[in-house]
Amino acid sequence: METAAVAASGAGRRIMVAVDEGEESLHALNWCLANVVSPAGGDTLLLVHARRPRPVYAAMDSAGYMMTSDVLASVERHANAVSAAAVDKAKRVCADHPHVKVETMVESGDPRDVICDAADKMAPDLLVMGSHGYGFIQRAFLGSVSNHCAQNCKCPVLIVKRPKE
Amino acid sequence: METAAVAASGAGRRIMVAVDEGEESLHALNWCLANVVSPAGGDTLLLVHARRPRPVYAAMDSAGYMMTSDVLASVERHANAVSAAAVDKAKRVCADHPHVKVETMVESGDPRDVICDAADKMAPDLLVMGSHGYGFIQRAFLGSVSNHCAQNCKCPVLIVKRPKE
Numbered sequence: 001m002e003t004a005a006v007a008a009s010g011a012g013r014r015i016m017v018a019v020d021e022g023e024e025s026l027h028a029l030n031w032c033l034a035n036v037v038s039p040a041g042g043d044t045l046l047l048v049h050a051r052r053p054r055p056v057y058a059a060m061d062s063a064g065y066m067m068t069s070d071v072l073a074s075v076e077r078h079a080n081a082v083s084a085a086a087v088d089k090a091k092r093v094c095a096d097h098p099h100v101k102v103e104t105m106v107e108s109g110d111p112r113d114v115i116c117d118a119a120d121k122m123a124p125d126l127l128v129m130g131s132h133g134y135g136f137i138q139r140a141f142l143g144s145v146s147n148h149c150a151q152n153c154k155c156p157v158l159i160v161k162r163p164k165e
Numbered sequence: 166m167e168t169a170a171v172a173a174s175g176a177g178r179r180i181m182v183a184v185d186e187g188e189e190s191l192h193a194l195n196w197c198l199a200n201v202v203s204p205a206g207g208d209t210l211l212l213v214h215a216r217r218p219r220p221v222y223a224a225m226d227s228a229g230y231m232m233t234s235d236v237l238a239s240v241e242r243h244a245n246a247v248s249a250a251a252v253d254k255a256k257r258v259c260a261d262h263p264h265v266k267v268e269t270m271v272e273s274g275d276p277r278d279v280i281c282d283a284a285d286k287m288a289p290d291l292l293v294m295g296s297h298g299y300g301f302i303q304r305a306f307l308g309s310v311s312n313h314c315a316q317n318c319k320c321p322v323l324i325v326k327r328p329k330e
Contacts, residue, residue: 013200031321035178035290036201125200131315150296150315150324156196160321 012042012101016124018115018149019049019090021082024130028160029090032128033097036158041099046122047090049106050114051083112148119153127153131161177207177266181289183280183314184214184255186247189295193325194255197293198262201323206264211287212255214271215279216248277313284318292318296326 017032019025029047037043054076087104094102105122107114119127131146150157182197184190194212202208219241252269259267270287272279284292296311315322 147312147315150312154326154328156323156325158321158323159315161319163319 050111
């Protein structure tokens with residue numbers, strides 16, 4: 001669609017955008033920047049990311065591999081790196097729109113709870129998200145996070161789908 | 166929130182808004198007019214309304230009342246009047262925003278199908294709706310229409326909730 005932008009005639013709005021490691025949320029973020037955010041400036045994007053919670057492992061996994069503290073630390077570092085990369089990528093996208101203020105929130109946990117809690121706490125004017133499952137539950141429950149947030153968040157919820165190529 | 170509006174920098178956008186007889190969809194329409202539609206003009210609102218489908222009655226209902234053609238015609242007139250009132254009310258709300266073009270679509274059927282089919286056919290840039298059940302399934306399935314459309318419509322879907330008073 002044609003580039004359209006929001007000209008805020010009053011104080012800027014706070015628009016929460018849920019980001020994860022996938023392309024779907026990046027598409028939603030780009031759509032939001034193109035179609036919702038005011039080009040005149042003043043709006044703030046609150047990027048919310050749910051980091052995989054620290055898993056609880058048995059001392060030995062199914063393959064008989066010892067889950068030593070070194071292995072656990074390595075897994076956690078990887079998870080944190082993935083999270084950081086997702087947030088950084090989203091921030092870089094926003095950097096192309098210097099009139100937009102950006103804040104980030106990263107919390108560990110189920111994306112459904114993280115996003116809804118963040119929306120409750122920050123009371124944004126709008127929550128924007130992609131439609132496919134977030135993060136580690138992506139393949140299991142298509143759309144479950146966006147459905148959950150659409151049902152449970154009190155603010156307006158905008159669900160943006162990435163067209164199938 | 167502060168009044169914000171969308172300034173379309175290119176061709177106007179086509180924004181579909183699902184309307185029914187309830188207050189929820191009116192609230193969504195007003196939010197859309199305040200926060201999405203361009204004040205500079207050029208945007209078109211496509212108001213979609215699902216009219217109750219013509220019911221199929223047995224010749225005699227459970228109370229033993231004969232469902233004569235007169236009665237059926239009366240019921241249908243009432244249903245059409247309710248539909249017309251819902252659409253008219255929405256159009257009057259839009260009339261306060263003369264820079265917005267308005268088109269209406271009324272189809273009989275289940276709101277989930279009517280709205281999704283309309284979105285498929287008209288390919289709007291955005292679909293806006295309230296969160297509570299539409300029309301005759303309102304009390305039965307809270308949120309089922311918006312959930313269905315959020316899952317099945319390809320366009321971005323914005324679900325606006327009416328705050329509890």
